[in-house]
Amino acid sequence: MKCDFGKIEKKWQDIWEEKGVFHAKNDYSKPKFYALVEFPYPSGQGLHVGHPRSYTALDIVARKKRLEGFNVLYPMGWDAFGLPTENFAIKNHVHPEIVTKQNVARFKKQLQSLGLSFDWSREINTTDPEYYKWTQWIFLQLFKKGLAYKKEMAVNWCTSCKCVLANEEVVGGVCERCGGEVIHKTKSQWMLKITAYAQRLLDDLDKVDYIDRVKTQQRNWIGRSTGAEVDFATTAGDKLRVYTTRPDTLFGATYMVISPEHPILEKWAERLQNLDEIKAYQEEAARKSDFERTEVAKDKTGVRLDGVMAVNPVNGREIPIFISDYVLISYGTGAIMAVPAHDTRDWEFAKKFDLPIIEVVKGGDVQKEAFTDCATGVMVNSGMLDGLTVEEAKEKITAWLKEQGLGEPKVNFKLRDWVFARQRYWGEPIPIVICDKCGYVPLPEDQLPLKLPEVESYEPTEDGESPLAALTDWVETTCPHCGGKAKRETDTMPQWAGSSWYFLRYCDPHNDKALASKEALDYWMPVDWYNGGMEHTTLHLLYSRFWHKFLYDIGVVPTCEPYAKRTSHGMILGENGEKMSKSRGNVVNPDDIVKEYGADTMRLYEMFIGDFEKAAPWSSSSIRGCRRFLDRIWDLQKNVMDGPIRPELEKAFHKTIRKVTEDIDNLKFNTAIAAMMALINDIAAAGGITREEYRVLLLLLNPFAPHITEELWETLGYGGMVTDQKWPAYDEEKCREDEIEVAVQINGKVRDRITISAGSEAADAIACAKAAEKIVPLLDGKQIVKEIYVKGKLVNIVAK
Structure with a gap:
């Protein structure tokens, strides 16, 4: 049937x-x-x-x-x-x-x-x-604890969707969703202070069982670094504070770079003699995503500030200041000191703008390449630091800066606070009321949920506000604190x-x-x-x-x-080895697969397709192989006989139970399925199948192919459903092999392989190895210095 x-x-x-x-x-x-x-x-x-x-x-x-x-x-x-x-x-x-x-x-x-x-x-x-x-x-609790706040900031703005995008939603300078141009725009945004938890988010990764690549991504995104904040005086009288992980290289700082959005530029407007050039560059930078701006391989661009110089705090030298888009206002202080002899990006920038390059960590050729992260050299051209190791110099210069009131030790994180607002309709309304007298006031908790109102248009307004902003009756309300006139927040939460x-x-x-x-x-x-x-x-x-x-x-x-x-x-x-997408025409619809082959076959194939943690191409021919395997399971019902697991199959069953059990726990589904396929071959070789053998097989297969196993369980009258049963247990002793193959080495080099009893002790294993046909002539006339047996793996004979 x-x-x-x-x-x-x-x-x-x-x-x-x-x-x-x-x-x-x-x-x-x-x-x-x-x-x-x-x-x-x-x-x-x-x-x-x-x-x-x-x-x-x-x-x-x-x-x-x-x-x-x-x-x-x-x-x-x-x-x-x-x-x-x-x-x-x-x-x-x-x-x-x-x-x-x-x-x-x-x-x-x-x-x-x-x-x-x-x-x-x-x-x-x-x-x-x-x-x-x-x-x-939850948002209200964050707000009450000071972890939700409003801030004026530069954001990624999609000119088509008319909404703020997170950095990861900007790809190649355009909106990931619609392909529209993305620019930088200053808006008042709700923020969540995730940075307050940065260290705990980092430290507590040691408490969890995450695969290494997941932990690595988390750590890289948080981006903890230690260094110092340093104040550079300027000829305008203001100070520019930088964060650096390498304060030891201060004597090699030959210029400074600030972000195009740095607020001090507005303050210096009357001093800057090339203001038009600066503004043009700022507009150009605003069209780029943060990713584009910080991409290491891109061409270095910038504008020198004509009218203001910085002063290196360790030697009093005046150095030029540039604006460049590779410095972000959202990271550190929005200003950096540039040490071109020891940073690839700074070196490329210095070469382009013909700036001095001073080696301060001994090692390498300044004229040929930048000394990226010279963390193990000795300090040179660095006054009080000369002759010190990098670590000694870091400690000494940081202490000196603090004594002189020019800086302080600092731990920094790449992690930024979370932009938590969208100027769109389809999201959770933010439960905040804005009162001229009381400021931002939380909605009383007994008024939750604050439901999304019905709107006629879902389009953002022309000035980039949420569609909710146009709903006067909804927006206008009373302040929960003072009872006066107030307005609702019209931004909604992000996805x-x-x-x-x-x-x-x-x-x-x-x-x-x-x-x-x-x-x-x-x-x-x-x-x-x-x-x-x-x-x-x-x-x-x-x-x-x-x-x-x-x-x-x-x-x-x-x-x-x-x-x-x-x-x-x-x-x-896709079958062509590329990511599935409609544009590539390689999308496979699961509905079609279920209709043609059945859900059990699709489940089995998706787990058999390869290493679960790695990408794998779809294969129409391979899925048919999984269907044939299930057909073999189905056809076994034709030859069922009473009885327990037969002695000749006992070892195979116990080994398969152990293999499937361990492989499921370790996400090695493909090898678990392969083990069951091998067991079917053993059963076929033995002729027919006993009721107990079928029962255990159905239990092992059930998580992978639940429908066919339930149907067979019912047909064969085992009672109840598979879902009510107990997972089969295995006996470790019955999983042991009677004989095993071990390598035989002479002086660490494999010369032969021999088969010995699985329970062989060292003396027996070594004796068998020395008696092996290929080994005897190799030891003839040699003095045996040492004999080693690594149980179940190899015999190594050291001879001279």
């Missing part, structure tokens, strides 16, 4: 949901396991086959954990606020809420068709007022807001008194295993860790970190 996978899969998906098989229990006495995948942004395009790779992987983990007796929480929801939906709504004249509902419905149907064991009873949506009530509540705490809401999603109960949070947190794409391992991970630490500080959550473990997966590429 051929497997009707379409009928079978729909049958079991309905049963699982009807019975609530995958609903996490509110029994807090059981051991828990919280598995989490990043909830998706429900776009109109729906899923492509790359999306389910992460979902299926953690689904396999979750299913195995349930069979091991854990109370498993594996939830799903929707990160549904944001620009794509709003842009679609504007273009097609459809309310974003309607667009969101349609997209969510499509995504959910696609996910359910894959048999993923999500707890749909805990489904959340960031656009639901009952959800964003608590997003707003990052709802995703910064969603994992907490899953613990208790229907609570209307708190974001989640203390009991639920104490039980479920932290998330035991979180998997997501590498593209989200900087900002989303950092932002959610920051919010969680803040909530920990105010007593809302029980742990200082939200995620105990974080892993990441590689992308599934």
Whole structure:
């Protein structure tokens, strides 16, 4: 009988949901396991086959954990606020809420068709007022603690979307979403003071089990450095303060560079004799993203300030000041000292503008190349520092600067405060009232949620304000503090807001008194295993860790970190080896795969495609191989006989159980599947299959192919469902090989390989090695100096 996978899969998906098989229990006495995948942004395009790779992987983990007796929480929801939906709504004249509902419905149907064991009873949506009530509540707590504030600042401004973009949303100087030109513009923006948590965000990476590349990205983004802040006097009478990690190189500073946005330029306007040239450069710099400006390989540009010089504090020499776009106002002090002999970028700039280059750390050829990070040399041409090592010089010059009142030690971070506002409609309203008398006043918590009002137009205003700004009746209100006339804040929160705490809401999603109960949070947190794409391992991970630490500080959550473990997966590429995209014409729709091959085949193939952490191309021929494997499993029911696991297969079964168990825990799904394929071959060679062998095989395969295994379990009358069973155990002793192969080395070089008993002691292994046919003549006439046996691996004979 051929497997009707379409009928079978729909049958079991309905049963699982009807019975609530995958609903996490509110029994807090059981051991828990919280598995989490990043909830998706429900776009109109729906899923492509790359999306389910992460979902299926953690689904396999979750299913195995349930069979091991854990109370498993594996939830799903929707990160549904944001620009794509709003842009679609504007273009097609459809309310974003309607667009969101349609997209969510499509995504959910696609996910359910894959048999993923999500707890749909805990489904959340960031656009639901009952959800964003608590997003707003968290913002109010941040505001009350001084961690949310307003600031005038230069921002990335999309001239097409008419909204502020984060740096990561600007690609090649244009908006990632619409391709419109992005310029720098000064706006009053809501900010979150994530920098107050910079050191803790860095230090606490030692407390969590994240893969190395994730930790590295986090550390690089935070960017901690130690150095000194130094004051340079100027001929205008003002001081310019710089931050440097290399105060030891001060004697080599031959010019200064300040950001084109530095406020001191306005103060010096009457002194600057080339003001028109400066303004033209400022306008040019405003059109570039921060990434473009700081790209190391780009040509160095700048304008020398004609009319003001700086004074090097260690030798009193006057040095020129430039503006250049490679210095950002948002990093450090917006001004740098340039030491061209020991920094590649400064050296290239100095060469272009014919500036002095003075070697102050001995080593290398100044005329040929810059001495990038000469951290191990000896100081020269540096007065009081001559002859000292770099580290000695850093210590001495920093102390001297402090004594002279010219500077101080400083720890700096590359991390900037979080721009937390968008001048758009489709986002959480910021619950702040602006009063002429009282300033920024938080909305009383009993007035939350502050719901998005209905609007006729979703277009930002011509002056770049939110569409909400045009709603006079909504904007005009009374001050909660003094009762006088006031206005509502019309900016909305960025898409990052709802995703910064969603994992907490899953613990208790229907609570209307708190974001989640203390009991639920104490039980479920932290998330035991979180998997997501590498593209989200900087900002989303950092932002959610920051919010969680803040909530920990105010007593809302029980742990200082939200995620105990974080892993990441590689992308599934198109068959041409390129990233899947509509423009490349290589997108594979999972609906088509499920229709042709079945969900179990797709699940199995996505896990068999290669190393889970690495990118892998889609292959239509390989997926057919996975279908054939499942057909073999299905056809085994024709030759079932009573009985236990046969003696000749006992070792193979125990080894397979161990392999699959360990590989699931280590995300090595491809080798786990390969082990089961090998076991099928062993079963076929033995002829037929016993009921106990089939039972164990179905349990091992169930997390990967849940529908076909449930159907076979029912057909063969094992009783109950697979989801009610226990994960099979293995006996370590029965996994041991009777014989093993070891290398034989002479003086460290492999000369032969021999087969010995797995339990051989050193004397027996060495004796067998010395008696080997290829080894005997090599030892003839030699004096044996030493004999070494590394159990199970090699014999090494040292002879002369």
